[in-house]
Amino acid sequence: MLWEWITSALTACPPAARRLGHHREPAAIRARARRQRAAWAPHLANSRRLVMDMAERFGRGGTLLVLGSGPLLDLPLRALLPRFGRIVLADIAHDPGVRWQAWRHPKLALDLVDLTGLTADIVAGRPLIPHCDAYVGHAAPDLVLSLNVLSQLPLTARDRAATQAGSEVADALAASVVRAHLDHLARLAAPCLMLVDVERRWIRSDGGLPKREDPLFGQTLPGQRLATWPWTVAPPGEIRRDIAFETTVAAHLMLPPEQG
Structure with a gap:
């Protein structure tokens, strides 16, 4: 807990996002990844x-834009660096480990960006x-990655809307956040690999399935589906003693019209 507190305190995060607790998320992810190393290993291997x-297919020495870069657990950074002249890591918080990597590697650029455009409005x-x-109008990157972030983007706004206006309004807002991110990716006019949770499941130890969730709130992923796999995010005992939390992750490749 002390390590997580220190890491969170040293995490770069905009003031509005800090008020919502986003500065604590990278440390929490790293801590869970350490505790659940074996459970997370297949997911991280598939992601990398x-x-x-995609880097071998589209890396031409230009720019790689990573949306939802997080603590870089699913990004094979060392292997990517020789393939791109610049790698932009874009997220709402960058922890000390990520900041250290950017200090070590001049090719890395850190961008604190709210990928929903809603954080300041919520506060x-x-x-x-x-x-x-955030990136429309900039020089087109060679490749865009949206890394396990799409299903996370609506959560804070949906929770706030649910307390104020009820679940129906909250779900509609969440769907619009998902759609806005997909539209943003399309307007970047670059090849884009999306790694996305497409289903969440809460599973009892006896195998029962008490709850399924659609993390995309009815929205459909564009592009070509490359692969799917299960990810045991939290085995029994991590969140609750007798219930596991699992997702299905889908990899989609979206190409601009001239490359499709």
Whole structure:
């Protein structure tokens, strides 16, 4: 707990996002990844393999844009560095480990960016209308990665809307956040690999399935599906003694029209 507190305190995070606790998320992810090393290993291996496949296909010495870079657990950074002249790591928080990597490697650029466009509005109590176009209009990257972030983007806004307006309004807002991110990726006009949770399951120790969730709130992923796999995020005992939390992860490749 002390390590997580120190790491969170040293994590770069915009003030509004810090008020919502986003500075604590990278440390929590690293801590769970250490505790559940064996359970997470297949998911991380699949993620890194697909990222490298795309880097070998599209890496031309230009720019790699990583949306939802997180603590870099699913990014084979050492292998990517020779293939790109610049790698932009974009997330709402960068912990000390990520900042250290950027200090070591001049090719790495860190961008603190709210991929929903909603964080400041949530804190200020303004109407919530997703509007993120953080990279539209910039020089087109060679490759874009959206790494296990899409299903996380609606959570804070949905929770806030649910307390104020009920679950139906909250679910509609969550769907619009998902759609806004997909539209943002399309407007970047670059090849994009998306790694996305497409189903969540809570599983009892006796094999019962008490709860399924659609983390995309009815939205459909564009592009070509390359692979799917299960990810045991939290075996029994991690969150609850007798219940595991598992997702299905899908890898989709979206190409701009001229490359499709």
